[in-house]
Amino acid sequence: MEEKAKAKEGNAKKNSFFTGLKAEFHKVIWPSKDTVIKQSTAVVVVSIILGIVISLLDSALSLVMKNILNIG
Template identity: 45%
Template sequence: MDLWKQKKKQKAPKKNWIKGLQAEFKKIIWPDKQTLVKQTVAVVSITAVVGVFIAVIDSGILQLLNLIIK
């Protein structure tokens, strides 16, 4: 019987944690669809631009190193 009580006590904090998590999710103010689309487009665009910038810099450094090595 004592072992059963210990297991029950171990499960109690998980329930409290889940209830707390649910309460926090209810506090979230979710963006509307238009805002979500605008922000998604901005993130994807900036990521693409930065990716191209890094690729150009990387290619330039590679060409410079090949020039130095030869």
């Protein structure tokens, strides 16, 4: 008898969780397709630019270190 009561209580908690989750998803303001595309493009462009800057700095510092240490 106790097992059935515990099972019902567990199911009630699961249902309550999913009901609350569904309610929260209805409150979310989802961005438009244009906004997502613009923001994604900005992220990709900035990532590429930063990658190039870091690569150039790495090459410059490597060259400086080779000259300082006189490594072939």
